[in-house]
Amino acid sequence: MAKQLLLTGAxxxxGGDVLVALGRLAAAGAVAxxxxxxxxxxxxxxxxADLGLPAAVVPAGxxxxxxxxxxxxxxxRAVFGxxxxxxxxxxxxxxxxxxxxxxxxxxxxxxGWPAGRDxxxxxxxxxxxxxxPAENDRASSRVWDDVADIRAITAWPAGRPHGTIDQTILGIHRTAPGGVRTxxxxxxxxxxxxxxxxxxxxxxxxxxxxxxxxxGRNAIVGSGRAIWGNVHVQDLSALYALLVRTYLEAPHRLAYNADGYYFASAGEHAWRSLTVALDAPLVRHGVVAADRTSADGTAVFSAADYRALLDRGTAVLPSFFVTNSRSRATRARALGWAPTRESLAATLDDEVRRFVGA
Ligand SMILES: NC(=O)c1ccc[n+]([C@@H]2O[C@H](COP(=O)([O-])OP(=O)(O)OC[C@H]3O[C@@H](n4cnc5c(N)ncnc54)[C@H](OP(=O)(O)O)[C@@H]3O)[C@@H](O)[C@H]2O)c1
Structure with a gap:
């Protein structure tokens, strides 16, 4: 029987895109x-109906x-367990x-995993x-590398976004038997x-x-200089499939447990360039008037605009778009991961078109 693979978030x-990528491994009989x-x-x-895959509902286990x-x-707990x-x-x-x-x-x-089972x-x-937050609203020069900086990356305090859950997952190998790898x-x-x-x-x-x-208008949040990494969802799901395939065929090539942290960054954008690149599609699809664009990044959201964003319940928004998050996917690339999909800027017309429901 093929290896049993449990996927959450399909x-x-x-998770839906990962399902498509893993579906190919399933079709080849490598996993169920x-x-x-x-x-x-x-x-x-x-x-x-949509993916043409024969899926039946079964009881857990x-x-x-x-x-x-x-x-x-x-x-x-009983069912997920x-x-x-x-x-x-x-x-x-x-x-x-x-x-x-x-x-x-x-x-x-x-x-509580049985000893001897992988x-x-x-x-x-x-x-x-x-x-x-100390780097907010400026271009950080710090690019975190998942090999060179592995000890710092896996030791973030719980107060960081995702930090508490990362620590739970990264701690599993300390209590689980040797066949369990994360x-x-x-x-x-x-x-x-x-x-x-x-x-x-x-x-x-x-x-x-x-x-x-x-x-009703496009504008820069703050200075727009802060930088984030990005990845196309289909390049990301190709990485999951590559990790699963490598585990099945050559498990020694993967890093696990305390070393098993894989960034999945393909490109980068400054928030300013993202806002400017949105100007044309926003006008083209009637989301903002031609005189309400960022005007090549010269228009800035005012304090009142910020308050309006906050009042809409998107409290995370103004602060998020002044943050930096720069990462280098050294581990994935060493495995042969090579992103091929279009850039973030190239997808913006489609994003705006989907937003207006066209
Ligand atoms: N999207 C990004 O840019 C990005 C970047 C970095 C990290 N992430 C992280 O990646 C994860 C997935 O993101 P996403 O964009 O794929 O989110 P998403 O589209 O909202 O999908 C979330 C999935 O989780 C399932 N789910 C939520 N709560 C559940 C529960 N209590 N029990 C069982 N299933 C539950 C949802 O099921 P239902 O369909 O039933 O609601 C859905 O399938 C998130 O933790 C996110 O923070 C996302």
Whole structure:
């Protein structure tokens, strides 16, 4: 029987695209996939209809051949635990960087893992962990490298975004038996059209477009000089598939546990360049008038505009778009990961078009 791979978040943006990438491994017989989702019937129907893959709903803990769907939430310890115990590989994408409940169940299950049985956990974090408020609103020259800086990266205090959950995951190997191995994938800003059966849109760029639309004008947040890494969702899911394939074929080539931290950055953008690149698509699709653009980055959101953003409940927005998060994916590239998809700027017309529903 093929190795049993449990995937969380298949109805989400990253997990849905990872499903497509792993679907090819499943079709080749390298793994059997179990999707752990909240609405199993809906996901199974969409996987069959949209992706053309034969997915049936099964109870948690059932070994599968091909693709199956299990209904559950992370908060339901019994069901999530049973699904984990049936797995040889767990790829955790759904709310992974944010759900302490999921991390706690994974840590508890793996602490009690049977000696002599192998398990790989691929956890999803995010490079928001690199954000240092002291560097806000200027271009940071600090680029974090997942080989050279591994000790600093894996020791962030819990107060950083995703820090508490990272520490739970990074601590698993200290209590679990030797057959359990963990690694963390930390994507920067993810962009582009997902191919999964559920959510196909990311978070940051659609949020920015939504705020600009609500305010009726495009403008720079702060100085716009701060810099983030980015990756196309399909390049990101290719990395997950590469990690799984390498684990199956040449497991010694991967870094695990205390060294198992993989940045997934392909490109970079300054927030200013993103705002300027949005001007033309925003006008083209009627989101802002031609005289309400960023005017090549000379228009800046005022204090009143900031308050309006905050009042819309997007409290994270103004602060997020002045942060830096620069990372170098040395481990992934050493494995042969080579992003090929279009740049962030090249996807903005499609993002705005999807925003207006065209
Ligand atoms: N998108 C990015 O740019 C980005 C960058 C770096 C890191 N990340 C991190 O990557 C993770 C996934 O992001 P995403 O953009 O793919 O998010 P998303 O589209 O919102 O997907 C979240 C997924 O998690 C599932 N989920 C949430 N709570 C659950 C629970 N209690 N039990 C079971 N399933 C649950 C959702 O299921 P339902 O469909 O049932 O709601 C959905 O499948 C997040 O932790 C995010 O912080 C994202």
């Amino acid at each position: 109805s989400g943006y990253i 996939l179990t999707l752990f989702v909240r609405d199993a019937d809906a996901v199974a129907a969409r996987v069959r 059932t070994p599968v051949d091909g693709i199956a769907v299990v209904a559950g939430t992370y908060e339901d 049973a699904a984990i115990r049936a797995a040889d590989i767990v790829v955790h994408t759904g709310d992974a960087a944010d759900s302490a409940a999921a991390a706690a169940v994974l840590a508890a299950e793996l602490a 398990l790989l956990l691929i956890h999803t974090s995010g490079t928001a962990i690199l954000v240092d 690694l963390v994938v930390a994507p920067p800003l993810v962009y582009g059209r997902g191919r999964g059966p559920g959510n196909q849109r990311s978070q940051q760029v659609p949020t920015l477009i939504g705020a600009v639309a609500a305010l």
